[in-house]
Amino acid sequence: MTIDVDFGDDGLVPAVTQDADSGTVLMLAYVNREALEATRETGLAHYYSRSRDELWQKGGSSGHTQSVQEVRVDCDADALLYVVEQTGGACHTGYESCFHRTLDGEVVGEQVFDPDDVYADDDDD
Template structure:
């Protein structure tokens, strides 16, 4: 798993029409294309729906890191805080 993000109807439609993953930023209240600032795009491969029909799982091809902190995944720490992932880019050089 690389990350967890919110997707509204607009983001889903844009993802399906472009093949590049889009999300809805609830804090900024705007649509965003993953990687639009960093170039670390997510290319859609498949979408799966859970049994309740209220959650999606996207199978993607990740270009670069998924996490804005420079790691491939946002889940780069264990529960005790140990870093278990490898930083693949310097966020100060990207953002």
């Protein structure tokens, strides 16, 4: 049985990405039908960039890919959970997780790479 994902009026659904080993939430991005299909076909995480209006594969420019172990759907079928094996950091700012700061600005995550070394002119991965 395949679940019909509710992509909403804009054709997008939020996808939370979680590290398969540690359970750490790595990032939140959006997925359209094409991105979900590319993820299923390749086993690598694909997302939809709202700012660039295009499909993108995580790690396409950085090499910090996400091998998808499982895709889960929430109870309303309007959100996804990508359970992944992360290579390198998930955040384009060099941190392991995009959720590396508290609301008060305290850095609580680990920076695992220098984005200046990884991205020449492309900081949107």
